[in-house]
Amino acid sequence: MQYEITAPKELKHTAILPASKSISNRALVIHALAGGSILPENLSDCDDTEVIISALRDNPYEINIKAAGTAMRFMTALLSVKEGEEHVLTGTERMKHRPIHVLVDALRYLGADITYVGEEGFPPLLIKGHRLDGGLLEVPGNISSQFISALLMIGPTLQQGLTLRLKGDIISRPYIDMTLWTMREFGADAEWSDYETITVKSQPYHDRAYRIENDWSGASYWYEMMALATGDDDEVILNGLMDASKQGDSSVRYIFSLLGVKTQFATTEQGIPTKVTLRHSGRCVPRLEYDFVNSPDLTQTFVVTCALLGVPFHFRGLATLKIKETDRISALKTEMRKLGFVIYDINDSELVWDGERCEPDYADGIDTYEDHRMALAFAPAALRFPSLRINHPEVVTKSYPHYWDDLRHCGFQIQQR
């Protein structure tokens, strides 16, 4: 499938954001570990959350978590402690090439019974659950924070609790903080004891009513549209976003303030600041340098936005992008070239655009590489490239299922080709 997108002249819209899939998936796993009966409210309806909901509800022998990295990693830990159960955990072809050995090694060290069904170091996994003791463990902190989050969440259920010492640089740290915070919301005693050590006490979770915030990563595409739009009275309203959010991607508002987008919070009747209004500020930096080590999922948004605004950039902290839904470094360079921007990488971990242009050639559409964020981040480029086409637009269901409906309601014309 291919969508051809024509942008409206003016951006005036109240977007319906999805709930955060990161918080949804943590709350679901913790809820399961708590043996709870009160399902969290406002769960995301995206694929990555649906796969956990159905795995927990139906409890099949073979669990297919499709393309969801968090679900793969979190369920590996959860199934390892589900006494007396045996499951095969598998996913898409891409998932079978996303590494998991750091997590499997750590769980095996704690006594877990996990076997590689196919290639060593990668899903699918055969997991036989039983009680684990816990204790002290060293884990690399520089490959994926999801391994650390997965281990932390089972920590309170381990007989001796868990002490994790993270080795090497710690990437995606706000996601680890989000895990600790969600665990504490459900009664866990879990905290950083120094810069690289986290301690979790053995103590049961308490189930409780819990409401999930909306998704700041999804909000980034509306900020991008605002940055690229040129109407005098453009205004986008986003609901359900917390000012004091535990989502690291809430930093999007600061970065976009450098690219001409003003954020204003308004409080609801209950006095909770959850309504965000975006407007033009008219001020934009001439060049942007930023380290995305804490918010890797925002990279595509800012690569497309900066280039289309003519703002040269140097982005660091991107070493993990190669093992996400696709190799995002390579995908970005290829697809930006189609729009006429020559971007280069440094050691596969930095992306640089010095303003160099080439002849655009996007008639065949922007490829999305089974990566939702390629479609989500390139669609707003229709504000600058009329009749832009996006290939396999259905990939957005991984995190933002109603994205195209939302764009249509905002006045974008979207034709299937």
Ligand SMILES: O=C(O)C1=C[C@@H](OP(=O)(O)O)[C@@H](O)[C@H](O)C1
């Ligand atoms: O824990 C999470 O919810 C996530 C952690 C990040 O992954 P890495 O820790 O692998 O960077 C992020 O990219 C992903 O989309 C969601």
Ligand SMILES: C=C(OP(=O)(O)O)C(=O)O
């Ligand atoms: C990297 C992502 O997800 P995951 O690793 O959970 O598949 C993402 O949503 O951008």
